[in-house]
Amino acid sequence: MSFPQSGLHKRSAAKYSANNNSSTNDSGAIFKSLKDFDSYAKPLEDFTLKTNTGALVSLISYIVIFVLLLSEFTDWRTLQVNPSLDVDIARKEKMEINMNITFPKIPCFLLSIDVMDVSGEHQNDVDHSMTKARLSPEGAHIETSKGVIGEKHDSDPTVVDPNYCGNCYGGVTPPSGCCNTCEDVRKGYMDRGWSFDRPESIEQCIKEGWTDKIKEQEGEGCNLSGHIEVNKVAGNFHFAPGKSFQQGGMHVHDLATFAKPGAKYDFSHTIHSLSFGPVTSGFANPLDNHSKKATKGQYTYQYFIKVVSTKYEYLNSTVFNTNQIAVTEHERDILMPGAGLPGVFFNFDISPMLVTYKEYKKPFSHFLTDVCAVVGGVFTVGGIIDGLIYTAEKRLKSKIDLGKAS
Template sequence: MNTIFSKLRNLDAYPKINEDFYSRTLSGGVITLASSIVMFFLFISEFRFYLHSVTETKLVVDTSRGETLRINFDVTFPALACSILSLDAMDISGEQHLDVRHDIIKKRIDANGNVIEARQDGIGAPKIEKPLQRHGGRLEHNETYCGSCYGAETSDDHCCNSCEEVRDAYRRKGWGLSNPDMIDQCKREGFLQRIKDEEGEGCNVYGFLEVNKVAGNFHFAPGKSFQQSNVHIHDLLSFQKDSYNISHKINRLAFGEYFPGVLNPLDGVHWTQKTPSGMYQYFIKVVPTVYTDINGHAIQSNQFSVTEHYRDAEFTYPQFLPGVFFFYDLSPIKVTFTEEHVSFLHFLTNVCAIVGGIFTVSGIVDSFIYHGQRVIKKKSEIGKFS
């Protein structure tokens, strides 16, 4: 009978667990506790990552056509008065926006940066009574006002009833208005007096431009602009100044709407002019960008990179124009950012990887410590009884 039972024991197909794997030790308990804590915190971190969205980035060819580009700006000129500062925009298609005034606000600021006055662009003062008529006499009680354009009339019934209209007429002729005090409209509106009153002031200009989505430029410069023989010219004679300080600070410059994570490299940039006069140029590469949030709402915007260059008036070409110029070009590649949730399968895979990895590492550490302790203990016992 004993022989039969002995043979049955030999038929055991399920090997028993080694004693080393269920032997309880203090080091094993410490490692188990530490592993559980690490596993818990990694699980919480992975779960939070699962709850939050991730952003996927792609590069595609920009095939959009016929769109416009919105340029938002906020620039401060601490040494250039609002009365002489103008904004122009033009692009390679030939479209020009000279002396832009719509959607533009100017703030007069003093030497300390405090706001003196905020107003829509344009200068002028209330007209005095009985202005000079085109025929040379003063305006009578029942007479319609028609001011002289001082030789710049384009037709027999062309009237210039303000200083700005006289200047526009001169610009269309390609003439410069050298002495505004000789013009009745400018004299009674206090054109030069207004400029003298703003001497030493600065100007903060902010607003936006809507331009064609093609390469072009916009610039801030003193004087009113006009075209003469296909050359862009600014009328600086009226202001009777030899140099212009174009020191500036770009509070904000963005091409398009804001979206999460956007970085505009020119925000907060400040530049101080060291020479009497010059031209500061920014060369901008605009990258079309589409940001789609987790709810599927798409924001059409742009990112950009920039390089800078300063041209001193002493070393440049004769048609030098002092000012701050922004030349922009568009990249043919569009960047798309898409917010999306991590899939549950991805989350489950990461959790299994965390559990398996910690279990394996802790088992190796525990086995190393356990067998090390046993070896030390055996050597100690051998030395004790020898």
């Protein structure tokens, strides 16, 4: 009797075992060959030797590593500022100068601020953006207002006749044809190039009590604060006594009141703040809180200022543009009236360079690199020191054993 041959086949157990052993041997060979790449070979515990000096070197190494890692962490967390220097290619037509200056021995009615530059632009008696504060001899504030205190009057309340037309007393007549205020007469004198030294003889000044107001302010000081706008070219602005005017192409000041006999005016001053451009807390100006004390009235102070354009780039990509200044100062005694103009002069020049400050923070990868360098470096140096100490101890011990140590 015969049986049909089925599709089932008999697997040889010996053959399966051989294949399994072959796979295991291949895996073992792979792992064995992988050990050849181990850079950190481990010594047998039976062949390691621990010493007291090694323990001391290890403790010192741990302390040094901790201190250096703390320093690296602090450095990584600290915001850094990287400066760079370039040529300033920007074309900025205007520049704002902010100031706060006190003159304790000059009354406000006598002070004027004028601006002139190499482009030929003149600004005489700037008052629209400046605030003058009258100061008592003790330095207390008396009155604060825009412009010139005790001088200008928009309208004269004593003039009630609409047909009134005041005399200009020989001064240049304004377009209206009349000088109805003391200021109109004085401006006419300035335009004529005359000194305005006898206001008590002028009808308009008597009505306004102009002479009395000047006498009232004679012992006072003045604080000026605000800003002026100038062309970004070389020039100067100055504080000088009396009204300024142009005469024969020259810049002239009326010094009649300042130089009169018995006057005790001088240009002692304190610069509370002076900045060219927007103010930021990141930069200190060399003239802030700078004081000078004069011993006589006929004295000139000059500050020569180099203005350097500055750009500050914050970490959030915000850009802040301002200016830094470098200052050289000079003072001179004017022996005779006419040998020079008393006052405080700020002569500024524009540098062609641009200084850029950019905030920067180290990436975390940089911190990790520093950590590895610190740990590896300290342990390597510690190992070298420990090895030297151990070798020296062995040699000394061998000499002692041989009786050769002295």
